Amino acid sequence: MSQSIDKIAEKHTKNEMKKRDGETYIAVGLFLVALGIPVIIATYWAMERPNAAIVNVICGLALLGVGTGAIAYGWRLFRQATKKTS
Numbered sequence: 001m002s003q004s005i006d007k008i009a010e011k012h013t014k015n016e017m018k019k020r021d022g023e024t025y026i027a028v029g030l031f032l033v034a035l036g037i038p039v040i041i042a043t044y045w046a047m048e049r050p051n052a053a054i055v056n057v058i059c060g061l062a063l064l065g066v067g068t069g070a071i072a073y074g075w076r077l078f079r080q081a082t083k084k085t086s
Contacts, residue, residue: 018081025074032067036060 039060046052 015081018077022074022076022078022081025070025077027074029067029070029072029074032063032070034067036063036067039063 037060039056043053043056043060046056
């Protein structure tokens with residue numbers, strides 16, 4: 001009953017891996033920015049409690065910062081992978 005399954009290892013070039021990683025970083029960055037925007041907007045409703053407003057602003061800015069950094073790094077990787085050599 002035991003049958004062996006032949007596994008074929010896929011070979012990926014360095015540029016293909018960089019391109020895929022860049023796309024992943026961009027997607028994660030967009031997700032974090034999409035989470036940070038509502039947190040910043042929600043700060044308006046937390047203004048009655050200054051401590052809550054400060055926490056909201058700091059968390060929202062942290063999400064936006066990390067998301068923007070991930071997008072920039074992913075864009076850089078993607079551009080390096082797709083750069084044409086003459």
